Amino acid sequence: MIVVVAGAAGSGKTTLGRELARALRLPLLDLDTITNPLLDGLGAVTDPDGAEPLHWNDAKLRPTMRPARYAALRAVLADQRDSGVGAVLVAPFTAELRGGAEWDALVEAAGVVPKVVWLHADAATLAARRAERGAERDTHIVDPSTDTPPAIEHLSIEAALSTSQQLAAVQRALGLGRTIKASAPIFDQVFAAGLFDLDGTLIDSTPAVNRSWAQLAREYGLEGDLLAAGHGQPAAQLLAAIFPPEQVAGALARIIEIEADEVADVIALPGRRRRWRRWVTTRRRSSRVARDSSPATGSPPPGSCGPRSS
Numbered sequence: 612m613i614v615v616v617a618g619a620a621g622s623g624k625t626t627l628g629r630e631l632a633r634a635l636r637l638p639l640l641d642l643d644t645i646t647n648p649l650l651d652g653l654g655a656v657t658d659p660d661g662a663e664p665l666h667w668n669d670a671k672l673r674p675t676m677r678p679a680r681y682a683a684l685r686a687v688l689a690d691q692r693d694s695g696v697g698a699v700l701v702a703p704f705t706a707e708l709r710g711g712a713e714w715d716a717l718v719e720a721a722g723v724v725p726k727v728v729w730l731h732a733d734a735a736t737l738a739a740r741r742a743e744r745g746a747e748r749d750t751h752i753v754d755p756s757t758d759t760p761p762a763i764e765h766l767s768i769e770a771a772l773s774t775s776q777q778l779a780a781v782q783r784a785l786g787l788g789r790t791i792k793a794s795a796p797i798f799d800q801v802f803a804a805g806l807f808d809l810d811g812t813l814i815d816s817t818p819a820v821n822r823s824w825a826q827l828a829r830e831y832g833l834e835g836d837l838l839a840a841g842h843g844q845p846a847a848q849l850l851a852a853i854f855p856p857e858q859v860a861g862a863l864a865r866i867i868e869i870e871a872d873e874v875a876d877v878i879a880l881p882g883r884r885r886r887w888r889r890w891v892t893t894r895r896r897s898s899r900v901a902r903d904s905s906p907a908t909g910s911p912p913p914g915s916c917g918p919r920s921s
Contacts, residue, residue, distance in 0.1 A: 612635065612637065612697040612726065612785075613688070613692075613697055613698055613700070613721040613722075613723055613725040613726065614631060614635070614637070614697075614698075614699045614700070614725060614726045614727075614728065614781075614785075615700045615702075615704060615707075615717075615725045615726065615727045615728065616628040616631065616699060616700065616701045616728045616730070617702065617703060617704040617707070617708055617727060617728065617729050617730070617761070617765075618703065618729060618730030618731070618732070618770065619703060619730075619732065619737050620703065620737065620741060621732070621736070621737040621738075621739075621740035621741045622730035622731070622732045622737065622740075622770045623730055623732075623740075623770050623774070623777075624701050624702075624703075624730050625641060625643070625701050626774055627728070627730065627768075627774055627777050627778065627781075628641065628699050628700075628701035630774055630775075630777075630778050631699050631728075631778060631781060632698075632699040634778060634782065634787075635697075635699065635787075637696070637697045637698055637699050638691060638696060638697075638698045638699070639698070639699050639701065640684060640687055640688060640691070640698050640699065640700045640701070641700075641701040641702070642680060642681070642684050642700075642701065642702035642703075643701075643702075645683055645684055645687060646680045646683050646684070650667040650668075650676070650680075651667075653667070655667075656669075656672060658671065677706075681702070681707075681713070681716075684700065684702060685716060685717060685720035686720075688700065688717075688720045688721055689720045689722075692721060692722040700725070704717075704727075707763075708727070708729065708761035708762065708763060708765070709761070709762050709763075710762045710763050714763060726766070726785060727761065727763060727764065727765040727766065728765065728766050728768055728781055729760065729761050729765045729766065729767050729768065730768050730769075730770045730777075731760075731767055731768065731769060731770060732769075732770035732771065736770060736771065766780075766781065766784045768780055768781065769817070769818040769821065771818070771821045771825075771836075772817055772818070772821065776817055780815075814877055815877070816870075816874070816877040819870070819873045819874060819877055820838070820870060820873075821838065822873055823866060823869040823870045823873045824836075824837045824838050824866065825837075826869055826873075827862065827865060827866050827869060830865070831854075831858075831862065833853075837849070837853060846866055846867070847859070847863050850862045850863055850866070
């Protein structure tokens with residue numbers, strides 16, 4: 612298996628690529644790891660048009676440096692292919708994602724059409740992450756439009772998700788989730804009902820949830836990621852840890868309202884529509900979000916087991 616993890620600098624592709632390589636037990640081929648030590652060791656490059664030396668990632672040198680760096684990556688990939696070993700590749704792959712000659716060269720080196728994972732982030736997120744790490748090479752980067760998805764077949768993953776959430780989404784898309792054998796005793800049982808979590812089990816609304824909480828932060832003039840240490844916590848509990856006591860109720864009402872409206876890319880997880888005709892939630896907030904997201908997922912609206920605040 613050849614998996615390509617692509618995205619702009621600062622999107623978190625190296626972090627996800629490393630975890631994916633570990634989970635799949637495949638070699639990690641990172642463009643920066645393969646080429647940067649040599650280029651950094653060579654030092655600044657003389658600018659034929661000026662007195663100041665240039666960093667190797669300067670735009671003036673890109674017509675030479677870019678093809679050479681990716682040629683090195685493809686050569687290492689071809690060695691893996693000839694050895695009968697797969698790999699996880701990490702690089703921006705800006706030209707490759709547009710298709711054309713660069714993509715064809717990558718496919719030839721891989722020997723198969725790679726599975727492509729594209730990490731998507733807005734410009735503000737990328738800028739903040741680069742500023743935090745302070746790498747010199749980032750000062751020479753020219754980003755493609757963050758609103759233009761790849762032209763080739765790919766899996767789009769929100770960079771704002773945690774690494775574990777990203778990894779789970781990729782594994783699910785690759786068909787690598789944990790399976791239960793058809794002969795397992797559980798399939799001989801008859802159940803009147805089942806109790807399941809909503810998000811992450813029946814639906815996936817994580818990108819929408821992240822956007823909702825980012826909007827709440829903006830409305831209250833807060834900086835940072837409110838969900839950074841709060842995924843999995845009830846909203847009221849998380850808000851109580853962030854807001855003054857007198858603001859918690861208002862913030863809770865507002866986040867419920869935002870989340871109920873933010874359902875554009877909520878999806879039903881595989882098997883959800885196939886298995887469940889009627890379903891029930893036990894939490895008041897989940898009932899509203901689930902009800903409002905039902906049209907987006909193609910699922911029937913839920914019932915409710917009674918009010919219990921989240």
